[in-house]
Amino acid sequence: MxxxxxxxxxxxxxxxxxxxxxxxxxxxxxxxxxxxxxxxxxxxxxxxxxxxxxxxxxxxVGDSLEELSAYQYNIALPAPSFVSQFAPRASLEQTLGSLISLGFDAIFEVALAAEIVSKAARRYLDNYRGKRPLISPACPAVVGLIQVRFPSLLDQLLPLATPMDVAARLAKREGVAASGLPPEAVGTFFISPCPAKITAARQRRNGLAGPDGVIPMRDIYGDVLQNLKSAAPYPSRAGAGGYGWGHSGGEKKCIGGPHLLEVDGINQVIDVLTMIEAGYLQDIDYLEMQACPGGCVGGALMVTNPYVARMRLRELTSRIGPRPEELPEAGDSLKPYSYLPRPALRLDPDLATALEKMHQVEATDKMLPGLDCGACGAPSCRAFAEDVVRGEAQDIDCIIVLRERVRVVAEEVVELARKLPVSMARPERGNDKDEAE
Missing domain, CATH: 3.30.70.20 (Alpha-Beta Plaits)
Structure with missing residues (x-):
């Protein structure tokens, strides 16, 4: 596929x-x-x-509001971080209401699904006796990173669906009940803070459904802002815990309990995953990991500065408080995807050939300067060595290697220029003088 x-x-x-x-x-x-x-x-x-x-x-590349015309009844699925882009200009209810003015018929807050997932995660952790730490699958960029660079850790992903997918499934169920339409006539659209969630929603693994469409937050920011003041308030069903998922540490707090760790920022995530792969951090029960700085408020498709957005979301959640109503029955909406390795880094499908190529990479890497300057078009000397072995680059694409090669060739040319065939050799000057005398 x-x-x-x-x-x-x-x-x-x-x-x-x-x-x-x-x-x-x-x-x-x-x-x-x-x-x-x-x-x-x-x-x-x-x-x-x-x-x-x-x-x-x-x-x-995501979907647009024009896609709503493909369905008779449309439900918006705003991410918990969505409201951080508009506070304190408007209340939570007004911010949600602005989505109705864009053409949606109803709203299902992903924050509500986050509370459902948090409750299920807490139950799972209480009964789990396997290898630790378990890793949150909520950030698809982190899941993708594990698939590509740390496939040995795939078994440690929490086997629960993400809030985005749970929200899509529950919203579809509620939309069918409210409209009386068949499921295929009800559209669910996630408002995404990042491209990774657009990709995750488009992939269909195990035949499990996610959102029918994903609209980048950045694409509708202006429209929401324009309708913010005039929009009729839309009642919120989610509590502070669910909206806390929009910033780093919020998921951990909503799940609750000891021995939970949050990590945000892609480089920090890589460092911690490297430690886990090496056998460390087994005293940690659960890892909340988010690739974006500050969590989803720092998504690449957000508009507001991530630190400002995080502050505003925290202030907003402090005013919301917990919701008294019961959470919707999750049913089978928590069924997870199966995450498979993406062997993008292997040098060859055949093990023996891959080992031979690995030795070639090591040898090539040793002859490179180790500057990681990027002038060759690769991110590091090691990556460039892999490109050379794969046949996608030549060693002289490295400007340092090329310069050294040119120097050696130039010296050889100079040396050759000094040499003449024996038949063309000139007599020494001293001999010429003696013969003249």
Whole structure:
């Protein structure tokens, strides 16, 4: 099955500046012939390249409000971080109401699904006796990172569906009941803070359904802002715990209990996953991991500064308080996906050949300068060595190696220029003088 990616590259905007290759956590970007390109099988759609590209050549492709016309009844699924973009301009209820003014018929808060997942996660942790720590699957960029770089940790992902998918399934059920329409006539649209969740929603694993569409938060920010003051309030059903999932530490707090750790920022996530793979942190029960700085409020498709958004979301949740009503019955909506490894980093399907290529990579890497300058178009000397062994680059694409090769050739040319055939050799000057006398 072809893997969908929401992150796309606009070559007409790309200047080949190499900023993106340094920031990609899976080394999925190269620069060739003055333009960047994405190695699709390595990309996890984390959006780091979108953040750092000064030319806006990286974009995320999602759905638009025009897609609502494909359904007779549409339900918006705003992420918990959604409201952080508009506080304190309007209340939570007004912010939700602004989505109705965009053409939606109803709203199902993903924050409500987050509370359902938190409750189920707490039950699971209380009865779990397996290998620790368990890792939250809520951030699809983290899941993708594990699939590509840390496949041995896939078994430690919490086997529960994410709040986004739980919300989509429950919203579909409620929409069918409210409208009397068949499921295929009811559309569910997630309002996404990041490209990774667009990708996750588009993938269909185990035949389990997620949202019918995903609309990037950035794309509707202006429309929501325009309708904010005039929108009729829409009642909120979620509590502070569910909305806390929108920033780092919120998931941990909502689940509750000891020995829980939150980690945010892709580099910190990589560091902690490396520790787990090495056998550390077994005293931790559960890891909340989010690739974006500050959590979903720092998503690549958000508008507000992540630190400001996190502060506003915390202030908002402090005013919401817990919801007194009972949570909806989850039923089978918590059924998880099966996450399979994505062997994007292997050098060859055949083990013996892969080992031989690994030795070649080591040898090539040793002859490189180790500067990780990026001038070759690869993010590091090690990555460049792999490209050479794969046949995707030549060693002289490294400017240092090329310069040394040119120096050696130049010295050989100079040495050759000094030499003449024996038949053309000149007599020594001293001998000429003696003969003249």
């Amino acid at each position: 072809e893997y969908f990616h929401s992150v796309r590259l606009d070559w007409s905007r790309c200047k080949g500046c190499t900023n993106c290759i340094k920031r990609c956590p899976t080394e999925a970007i190269r620069v060739r012939e003055g333009k960047a390109y994405i190695i699709q099988e390595r990309c996890i759609d984390c959006g780091e390249c979108i953040r750092v590209c000064p030319n806006h050549a990286k974009t995320a």
